[in-house]
Amino acid sequence: MTTIRDVAKHAGVSVATVSRVLNGNGYVHEDTRSKVEQAIRELNYTPNEVARSLYKRKSKLIGLLLPDIMNPYFPQLARGVEDEMQENDYRLIFGNSDESKKKEMEYIQTFIQNNVVGVISSTNDPEADMYQDLNIPVVFLDRTSNDRPSVYADGREGGRIAAREIVRRGSKAITLMQGPANVRPAQERFEGAAEALAEQGASFQVLKTTSFSLSRAEGFAQEVFRRYPDTDGVIASNDILASAVLKEAHRLGKRVPEDVQIIGFDDILLSSLLYPSLSTIHQPAYEMGREAAKLLIGLIEGERMERSSVEFSVTFIERQTTRKVES
Amino acid sequence: MTTIRDVAKHAGVSVATVSRVLNGNGYVHEDTRSKVEQAIRELNYTPNEVARSLYKRKSKLIGLLLPDIMNPYFPQLARGVEDEMQENDYRLIFGNSDESKKKEMEYIQTFIQNNVVGVISSTNDPEADMYQDLNIPVVFLDRTSNDRPSVYADGREGGRIAAREIVRRGSKAITLMQGPANVRPAQERFEGAAEALAEQGASFQVLKTTSFSLSRAEGFAQEVFRRYPDTDGVIASNDILASAVLKEAHRLGKRVPEDVQIIGFDDILLSSLLYPSLSTIHQPAYEMGREAAKLLIGLIEGERMERSSVEFSVTFIERQTTRKVES
DNA sequence: TTGTAAGCGTTATCAT
């Protein structure tokens, strides 16, 4: 391993000088600079980030905590974060929390131990002590906090839109699937939809679901039609659930969208590939990830941020699981 | 920030003693130990991993390099790696390479700068200098190397199976989609399938594709039926492409599997949610990720590994895009 | 059984 001392020796200068050219601060004569730069090139030297991190008490590392990267919605967030960070020379330490507070704490702990300079987290409890006590910037992604920076989509409005669109297209017996109680965005969607449905005087029932996993999804989908056989419209809490419902509708010989309309949430890759393709509420996940990263970087680098949270609006993507209607 | 000195002071011992109880080496009196442990608890101390890493010249960090986490196949690998690492107290620095050598090199570079103790990489060029010159263990995941540890699925055999199954089920004019030329697993699948098709004297044409991205996939799917209108069987190079083909078949009013059979590759979540659900060659991605992590940990911790590479076998998942046949 | 001190590779302060 080649160190700054090797470079100094090779260039015939002190380590201090090498450090100066490396960091571009302090005075250094042009000739000296080029000698040093040449030595760096010849020895193929790159500074040890760990030593830097130790001295400065800050690294170029960011902690990223997501519930489950296997859930198709999160890779887009992750990639958005990663791309923005990469472009700004930050690296990611990544963990899955499974929506579990314990795992979250363990990760936050190790983030700190590794001198990360900021964290991005999709937590259900942004007010938890572990975040309040953190003395580095945190940005909540896909989650809302009242008093801390967050980047999220307007789930409540998404729910309202879904409700309006399905009613407008003629569903009379709507089943509204309510996502896991502890997952905040899922609850907001639900509340928005329930509100709007009620406002419009639509008749609907609620089916509680407790998980977004595929295996469970199929069970919930069956339950929809078993418990509410006359259902002619389903608002699912995400696209996975919606897909499962669509599949179940097929299995039961129901025509979509003629007999049953279905609206999902998220607009993951899958949705456009289904047949019929899934009408859904789109969230700009990749962009949200990027924005969270931007925000965090701003916070880290001490810029005064004009806004500390950003809410993305969602849009209805009309595909084939809803009926056509005059606009 | 509380350091080992604070703990030492609080417990009335030297830092060396604290270090000893922390690491469980050297002699330390039982009474002293409990004093120290109490101090640790009272101060809520956790050791600074950066300082450790600097001194020992090794961290508890692993570099994970994947082509693109938004491609639905990779999250499963990533999660497998993560779970195994997490259980063994290793953390992941994660990056996307987009199959680009330049990005790969940049990441490997920063991995080294951060003292990672091992790397897991899905590269198309395991023999590249950047890997050969690395003096920490590397495991190639989803990719093969002759002389270095790797964890991969038997893509060639997968291609053969796909070919046999589709022929056996009666397709006579098969279009074989060849994945991006620089992506090794894609080429192996292709070669396996082409071989087996030839052996069986089946008639087939090849359509080259250059990307796995969704937007491109739809174009390639259209090309299949435009260029080879009499196609009655498609072997796609992955499930995304297969889904696009399925969708296009729908659009053209072709019945699946009666008019066209389709076989995909990977068995991602999506596949079982499609309608008809997609017959595909399953790779145990999550398990592969775990296995790669296990292997790497063994290498890092200096165990003599009984086998340094593991090949997973693939299986045909018969769903609804292929016809039923007597077994 | 415990403590002192050197050293890991940097950066930054202070001389010169």
Add this chain to the structure above:
DNA sequence: ATGATAACGCTTACAA
């Protein structure tokens, strides 16, 4: 404009 050197928080000889 450059060089010595202390310091960052830890581990580990070595001494006591």
